[in-house]
Ligand code: ADP
C-alpha cells in the first residue's frame with residue numbers, strides 16, 4: 602500500500618496518454634478576471650511536468666459554490682486565460698465536464714497540450730459523489746492525478762469517486778509537498794507549539810480537541826480565546842463568545858492538563874467599544890463591561906513570541922486578532938514575526954492566516970504555507986483525507 606508520486610508516474614512514461622488532473626483552481630475573481638493567482642501558481646509545477654512529459658492533460662477544478670447549477674460568474678473560463686499566460690502556452694477550454702463535447706476536445710488534444718474543463722460543481726453529481734458522474738469523468742482519461750490538496754478532505758466525484766476506475770493514479774507535486782510538510786506536525790520534533798486563533802471555537806473544536814493533548818504548548822488567541830476565558834468565569838464584556846461551547850472549551854483544557862501539556866490563554870487584551878477600524882483602542886488585563894476584545898495584548902504577544910523562539914516545530918492557524926484593522930493587528934504581527942524568526946520548522950495554514958502572513962511580508966520566513974485550510978486542519982488532527990486514501994494502491 603502506498604501513494605505513487607508524480608515522479609513514479611513519469612518514470613513509467615505518460616507520452617500521448619490522457620491524464621486527468623484534479624487541481625485546486627478555486628481562485629477569487631473580480632470583474633471577470635483572476636484577482637489572486639497564487640493557487641494557479643501552486644498548481645503549475647504538476648501541469649508543466651505532465652506537459653513536458655508529452656501527456657495530453659485534462660485539468661478539472663471547482664470554483665466557488667454554484668451548488669450544482671450553471672452560474673455564469675463562476676465559470677472557469679477566465680482561469681483558462683490566466684493559466685495560459687502563466688504557462689506560456691495555449692489552454693483549450695471545454696464548457697462541459699462530461700460527455701461528447703469534452704471527448705471530442707480531448708481527441709483533438711495533442712501530446713503536451715492542456716485542456717481545462719468547466720467548473721465541476723456546475724454538476725450536482727460532483728459534491729454528491731454520484732457514481733454515474735464519477736464514471737463519466739473517468740471515461741475521459743487513462744491516468745488520474747490528484748493535486749487538489751485544498752479539497753482532499755472531501756469525498757467528491759472528482760477527488761474520490763472517479764479514482765476507482767483507474768489502475769494508474771498518483772499524487773501531484775502540490776499534494777505530495779503538502780502531505781510531507783504537514784506530516785511534520787503529526788510527528789514533530791519537540792517541543793511542538795500550536796498557535797490557534799481566528800473567530801470561533803466551534804469552527805475549530807475538533808482540531809482543539811485533537812491537538813490539546815498532542816502539542817507541548819497550545820497558545821490560543823483570536824476571538825476563540827474569549828470563549829475559554831468566559832468558560833473559566835473571566836470577564837469578556839461584549840466580545841464574541843459561544844456559551845454553548847463552554848463545556849467543550851473546559852474539556853479541551855482538561856485534556857491538555859491530563860496529558861501534561863500547557864494550554865495558554867491571553868493575559869491582556871486590546872479592546873474597543875465597537876467593532877470598527879477607527880474605534881479608540883486600549884490595552885486591558887480584564888475586559889470591562891461594554892468593551893470587546895479585538896486583539897491579544899502586548900504582554901500576551903510577548904509570551905507567545907517567547908514560546909515560538911523555544912519551539913522546534915510550530916503549527917499556526919488563525920490570526921490573533923482582527924488583523925484586517927491596523928489598530929488590532931499588532932498581536933498577529935508580533936507572533937508572526939517570532940514564528941518567522943524562530944529556528945523551528947514552521948507551518949502556517951488557513952486563508953486568513955496566509956493573508957496575514959503575506960500582508961506582513963513574512964511569507965519567505967515560514968517553512969511551509971499550506972494552500973488548504975480545512976484540509977490541513979483535518980490532516981494535522983490525524984484524520985484520513987478521502988482524496989488521499991483514494992490514491993492508495
Ligand atoms: P483562517 O482563515 O486562517 O483559518 P479564521 O477564518 O478562523 O482564520 O479566522 C479569521 C478571522 O477571525 C479574521 O477575519 C479575524 O478578523 C477574525 N478575528 C480574530 N480575532 C478576532 C476577535 N477578537 N474578534 C472578532 N474577530 C476576530
Ligand code: MG
Nearest residue numbers: 951952953954
Ligand atoms: Mg478564514
